[in-house]
Amino acid sequence: MTPTPPQDDDEDDGSRRTTNLLLVVFFLAVVAAGYWLVDAMVAQRQADDCAAQGRRNCGAPLIVPPPR
16 A cells, blocks of 8 residues: 655645634525525515405505696
């Protein structure tokens, strides 16, 4: 058996930093997407609850221009 040559530690550290940075960015993107999804689900649930109660003004208020 031939011994394997030692690896360069600087290259490993740089590779680890890049990998860790990519993982942090991916994690933050997943958290942001989860927050957006939960917020959208809460808004939809509120609209559904409002409509289930028979209300007619469940959406955003409409701004009607004044008559001319």
